[in-house]
Amino acid sequence: MTRPLLALAGLTKAYPGVIANRDVSFEIEQGEVHALLGENGAGKSTLVKAIYGLVKPDSGAMHLDGKPHEPNDPKAARAAGITMIFQHFSLFDALTVAENVALGMENPPPLRDLSTRIREVSDQYGLPLDPTRIVGDLSAGERQRVEIIRCLLQDPKLLIMDEPTSVLTPQEVEILFETLRKLKAEGTAILYISHKLEEIRALCDTATILRLGEVVGDCVPRDVSAREMAEMMVGGTLHVPEREAGRAGEVLLTLDGLSAPSPQEFGMPLRDISVEVRAGQVLGIGGVAGNGQDELLLALSGEMAVAPDMVRLRDRPIGRLSTNARRALGLCAAPEERLGHAAAPDMTLTENAALSGKTRKHLVKNGFVDWNGARDFASTIIDRFDVRTPGPGNVARSLSGGNLQKFVIGREILQDPDVLVVNQPTWGVDASAAAAIRQAILDLAAEGTAVVVISQDLDELMEIADDFAALNEGRLSPPRPAKGLTIEEVGLMLGGAHDMEVAHVVA
């Protein structure tokens, strides 16, 4: 039997108040694509950080190629042949691809040689990328290629990838998988972290499943169903959202030729978006990040003013109205970023409940805030949405991502809006919390609310949306009934064809 490339034995890591990893052992063979599965907080991140030298385990041993592997920092891990691609890219928008790659290397060669090497590697692995382009102009998929190539130039033995497909179109995912399969064929091992079980079934050879810091099982993903894996992750049966057949009611929200420049640099302008959403309808808007999702939310929530007629609620022009005026009329929104946008990190849940709930819940009387009322509202959200926190007096940033997400979505849903707009409602939320949030959205629609769900998770949209539209370069495709759409059709709607051809060669 061959010696495993990386062997973990009895790895344990505790943080004050929580054990992140308890006695974790598994092995990765050369040329194996190994999936690490688990809900948020299951300990996946801590584990890979230990392998990558960012965290020092309390006990347990790691062996790489039979030699003890005890990296003190990522530099040592890279020297040993381990590289990692994080979910959030660490790239500088204003620099070129080659400059960005050079910044991540220990001893970068001269830029001209490096550009040649980048071209070679990108040809070799089918990752079209022009080293002279400015990163700020690249799509998310292309940015990821920059990170991948940066890793590949270091000839890694083990490549760790954290949620690599969350920002890609289905076609881009295919390109990525082709690359990973080539790497595997050359003997590089890949440790692959993802929530997307179908992808894991398509790509990975083996999977280790973590729950609450412990290994609860392993499997060969090809041989089990996605549902079985999900149930191993949550340790119980998974509740799949159900919905009653919706009756389309009157038109509540109308977007009519909505166009607006982005308020942010490197943002995406909105271009002539027209769509109607009816009472009881769930409109899913898909698209790769950075195609106008944030701008669309701002234009709908009222944080970005547009021409009055571009946004109408029950045919009343509201494009110029403020967020609070829109809330008073029945339009509520939940932005993507939980901390710092939907909620103020250092404020208590009571204060955060008042933040957007003050208008519809009548929490301000004569200019004075009714803090008792706000506390009651916060407690109601906590109860109804099963938010795990000691109480409404805790600050928002003390909550885990999933719990805070339940809080901010619950806050909007419990205001009984006529129109609800949510962006990435279950981003980074574990499976059971995500199911709860989706169910709440469907229940709200069943009561006659028009719902717009903006999401990059296509499975989510297919699960809850009546109609599907794609946002690409700030333009919205005409909506189509979600039922019966194939993944290829969705990909084409998302403009998945872009970047399919070999990179635009600039002389």
Place this chain on the structure above:
Amino acid sequence: MITLERRPQPSRTWSFLSPLLAVVVTMVAGGIVFAALGKPPVEAIRTIFWDPLFGDFAGYFRPQLLVKAAPLILIAIGLSFGFRAGIWNIGAEGQYIMGALFGAGFALAFYPSEARWLIFPLMIVAGTLGGLLWAMIPGILRVRFKTNEILVSLMLVYVADFLLDAMALGLLRNPEGMGFPGSRNLQQYPAAHNAELITNTGMHWGVIAALFAVVTAYILLSRHIFGFNVRLAGQSPRAAAFAGVSANRMVLICLGLSGGLAGMAGMFEVAGPSGQVLASFNVGYGFTAIIVAFLGRLHPLGILLAGLLMALTYIGGELAQMNLQLPRSAIQLFQGMLLFFLLAVDVMTNFRIRFGRREVA
């Protein structure tokens, strides 16, 4: 190795403790500085902190406490709103001067008038307006042209300073003053005099205004939607936008509020304790109030206490200059150290120190 670890919640204990610790550390470091200057450190500290209150001539110094604390508190309360909202008015000194010029100018325009019931209230309005308008300059420039309000408000201090010189020598100069610089003395102008209300207490209308400001600020911050919006805008600008708080309006309101209160403080000072528009009228209250605001945790009650403490260092500092021949700059250094140490100790509110191995959570 020593590492800082972010606390899950800001520590309440430390937010109370750190100003006290900063005072203690300042006393120690100040003592070392005084010793290095060849002065007895313990005596110097006692002269600054103890003698004005309980020393031999305390009866003379105690009223000065309220006189000095009132403008500091009034200005610091105004500044605290902006500081909480992330709007940095560093030019309160200039707004203070403009308030004094507007207030005194208004009173002198009607000299001699007997109508105190009309002149004095309108002076307060004029003084407030003077500071407010001066603060609107950085405000409007920021809103319209995205200039930095820190720089503009600070630079306007020097403009106001020159304007004060010009007024003391020109437009507002006492026509019966034998050519000496300086305006008529408002203390001898009953309709305009901000006199001591109770003899030997230092209590004048400015003190009452400062106390009123403390109470109002407390209510605004804890109960009113405006206070909530201010805190929100400072902590999380995007969440504030989501909550419907207009960033531009917040800039104008906060600068207007702090400028108005600084102007009011300047007016009370020129009409009372100072009496005259003179080139030496301003003594740095507008800058010291920044220290007061932070030393008081930007909390109204904290500012009240911090204002009294800083007033004490002013009085004690003068005493130390007279009795121990400490240089004036040593006292200013001492006051500056207080803010410096406070900011350093403040780390403890949001972080805890861990001794041991390096870790990245």
